[in-house]
Structure formats: structure tokens, C-alpha cells
Amino acid sequence: MSPQPSLIWFNGKIVKSEEANVNIMTHAIHYGTGIFEGIRCYDTEQGPAIFRLDDHIRRFFQSAKIYRMNLGYTEEELKDAIKETIRRNQIRECYIRPLAYFANVQLGIHPREVKIGVAIMLTELKLYLGTGKVGIRAKLSPWSKIDNAALPSMAKGTGQYLSSYLSSHDARMDGYDEAILLDKNGFVAEGPGENIFMVKDGKVYTPSLESPILAGLTRDTIIKLLEKENPVIEKRIGISELLTSDEAFFAGTAAEITPINEISGYEMKSSEEGSVSMDLRARYFNLVRGRDKNYSHWLTIP
Ligand SMILES: Cc1ncc(COP(=O)(O)O)c(C=O)c1O
Numbered sequence: 257m258s259p260q261p262s263l264i265w266f267n268g269k270i271v272k273s274e275e276a277n278v279n280i281m282t283h284a285i286h287y288g289t290g291i292f293e294g295i296r297c298y299d300t301e302q303g304p305a306i307f308r309l310d311d312h313i314r315r316f317f318q319s320a321k322i323y324r325m326n327l328g329y330t331e332e333e334l335k336d337a338i339k340e341t342i343r344r345n346q347i348r349e350c351y352i353r354p355l356a357y358f359a360n361v362q363l364g365i366h367p368r369e370v371k372i373g374v375a376i377m378l379t380e381l382k383l384y385l386g387t388g389k390v391g392i393r394a395k396l397s398p399w400s401k402i403d404n405a406a407l408p409s410m411a412k413g414t415g416q417y418l419s420s421y422l423s424s425h426d427a428r429m430d431g432y433d434e435a436i437l438l439d440k441n442g443f444v445a446e447g448p449g450e451n452i453f454m455v456k457d458g459k460v461y462t463p464s465l466e467s468p469i470l471a472g473l474t475r476d477t478i479i480k481l482l483e484k485e486n487p488v489i490e491k492r493i494g495i496s497e498l499l500t501s502d503e504a505f506f507a508g509t510a511a512e513i514t515p516i517n518e519i520s521g522y523e524m525k526s527s528e529e530g531s532v533s534m535d536l537r538a539r540y541f542n543l544v545r546g547r548d549k550n551y552s553h554w555l556t557i558p
Contacts, residue, residue: 261345261378265337268374270344276375283367284357288415291319294449294509295352296381297342297558300546304348305555307509307544308473309335315473316354319411325372327356334374339558341376351381351510357414384510385434385450390534391517391527392433394447394506396495397423401437401445401468409468420448434506436498436519439468444493450508451475452516454493454501455532461501464490474507474540477554481539505533512544513537 266276284290295312297304313331320327327334338352359373386392399422402409407416423435436452439445444463446452451472453462460482463469479488498504503526504516515526515533526533543551 261341261347261350261380263341263344264378265341265376266373268337270341273377276377278357278359278373279361281361281363282357282373283360283362284373284414286363287358287365288413288418289323290355290357290414291316291323291325292353292355292412292414293319294412295338295354296509296544297347297350297352297378298544298546299349300555302546302555303557304342305544305546305557306338306342306352308477308554309338309556311473311476312509313338313354315412315471316356319413320356322408322411323413325356325358325370327372327374329374334376335556338376339556341378342558345378347378347380349380350378353377353379355414381510384508384512385506385514387433390537391515392506393431393518394434394436394504394516394520395427395430395432396520397426397435397437399423399426399435399437401439403440404468410471412470417448424448434511434514438495442495443467444495444498445469446472447506447508447511450506450511450514452498453478453488453505453507453533454498455503455505455526456497456501458486458532459489460486460532461489461491461493461497463493467492472508474509474512477540477543478507478513478536481536481543503531503533505536513540 264276293312293316297306356374359371360367427435437445446469499522506514542548
């Protein structure tokens with residue numbers, strides 16, 4: 257069994273987790289001024305393999321650019337840091353959390369002097385959504401997805417996740433496993449930390465990137481998997497279309513491919529044997545676990 261990941265890469269050094277601390281006056285704690293990524297490393301026959309590391313780090317730098325954060329490291333340096341953190345923790349499978357934050361110790365929204373802190377944490381993460389049985393229940397959230405004109409949905413800014421917290425908490429309070437957020441015009445956007453797909457008459461749909469959603473890498477993986485045989489249709493999706501679809505599923509690094517069996521009382525056949533969702537789920541696991549050689553370029557061995 258792998259040991260618990262107890263070492264953190266913190267501003268250029270590997271330290272014990274209890275030594276990776278910040279001051280309570282830190283800007284990021286008060287104003288949500290941080291950016292992050294979520295990446296998975298899978299145990300494969302070739303050893304631990306990080307899924308789509310290059311793309312995740314590219315997105316991390318894009319988030320930094322939007323929030324005008326100079327990380328002080330190159331993409332290559334941070335990729336090496338992630339690989340080193342996995343090696344030093346001697347872990348075979350984990351969730352990887354790179355984080356950058358405004359580290360200045362000073363109150364006031366616009367900091368006079370900007371200092372950026374960067375950390376890489378690992379954690380064990382098996383199942384992110386649901387209780388173990390395949391297929392979950394989702395609730396249409398009373399909270400709308402923040403509009404792009406207010407906060408850029410293409411960036412993973414820590415403060416943006418207050419909205420995700422509100423919606424997922426509301427869903428769980430009502431006994432559901434996860435929330436689905438609509439945009440300000442009532443079209444389907446995404447989950448609090450996942451993109452959403454629906455299947456109708458064998459065709460696969462997902463909200464287009466004009467919607468206020470994250471350009472998820474799992475979303476992109478599904479689009480590429482289906483490119484030739486049954487291209488995913490990217491469009492605006494209304495609630496009635498979603499509720500009358502045959503199947504729906506969440507797609508995200510943490511959620512992987514999670515079939516949705518019910519949305520706010522409307523039942524779906526997403527986790528039934530032979531469903532498109534279950535087929536994609538199996539193909540996704542095959543791919544991330546290094547069993548589909550067509551996609552081995554997406555795996556990085558640390
Ligand atoms: C709001 C949001 N949407 C979608 C996703 C899925 O993105 P990815 O597949 O790149 O993990 C995430 C997770 O990072 C997210 O936080």
C-alpha cells in the first residue's frame with residue numbers, strides 16, 4: 257500500500273505538510289486571490305502516470321495570466337516540481353493540487369506589493385461523487401453560474417469556488433449528490449466542479465464554450481474520443497432538453513465520468529448496461545490507466 261502523501265512542494269522546497277503554513281493576514285485568505293489546478297495520477301502497468309499534465313499546467317498559466325500573477329517559475333519547472341513531489345512521496349495514485357496565491361501579508365483589496373506563493377499538494381482521492389454505486393442524483397441549483405462578464409469561467413480562481421460551494425451545499429442539504437448550475441439566461445452551464453453532457457437518441461451534447469463554463473480537459477477528452485464515430489454536439493442546452501434526455505453524465509478530473517440517474521426528480525437511464533455514458537466511462541478508465549495505446553501521449557511517468 258502507498259504511504260499517505262505527507263510531503264508538499266512549497267515555494268521551491270519539499271517540506272513536511274505541517275511546515276507548509278501561511279500567515280492569517282495573507283491576502284488570498286481574505287479575498288480569494290488564488291488560482292489552482294486539479295490533476296490525477298493513475299497507477300498503470302508502466303508505473304504512476306499523470307494524465308494530461310502539459311494541458312493542466314498550460315491552463316494553470318492561463319489562469320495566472322488572467323489574474324495577472326507572475327508565478328516566478330516556468331511551465332517546465334512546475335511540471336518537474338509535480339513529478340518530484342510524486343516521486344518523493346512514493347505514491348502510485350493520487351490527486352494533485354497545484355496552487356498559487358497572493359502571499360502578501362497585508363489587508364486591502366489592491367495590494368501595494370504583490371508576492372506570489374506556489375505550492376503543490378497531493379492527496380488520495382478515490383471516488384469524488386456519490387457513495388459507491390455507479391450513478392448519482394443531481395439537483396438543478398437555485399444559484400446561477402456566475403456570468404463571464406463578472407468572473408472569467410475559463411480561469412480556476414479560488415474565489416470563484418464560493419459559487420460552487422453554495423450550489424453543492426444546497427444540493428447535499430436536499431439529499432442530492434451534486435448540483436447543476438444554469439447560466440443567467442437559464443441555459444445549462446456545468447456542475448460545481450465538473451462539466452456536463454447529455455445523450456439523446458444516441459447523440460451526445462454538451463454546452464458550448466460560449467457558456468460560462470470551464471474548458472474542462474475531461475470534456476475535451478470525451479470530445480476527442482468521439483470525434484470520428486459520433487462527434488459531440490456543442491451547443492446551448494435548455495433545461496427541458498436536459499430533463500427529457502435519455503442520459504446525462506458529469507465529466508471532470510475529480511468526478512471522472514459519473515453517470516447521472518436523476519435530475520431534480522426526472523429519471524434517466526445513464527447507468528444502465530449498454531448506455532453511452534457507461535461505455536464512455538469504461539473507455540475513459542481504460543485510457544487514463546494506460547490500457548489504450550492510442551492515447552499514451554497524454555500520460556507522463558514521473
Ligand atoms: C467549474 C469546473 N468545471 C469543470 C471542471 C472539469 O475540468 P477538468 O476536466 O479539466 O478537470 C472543473 C474541474 O477542474 C471545474 O472546477
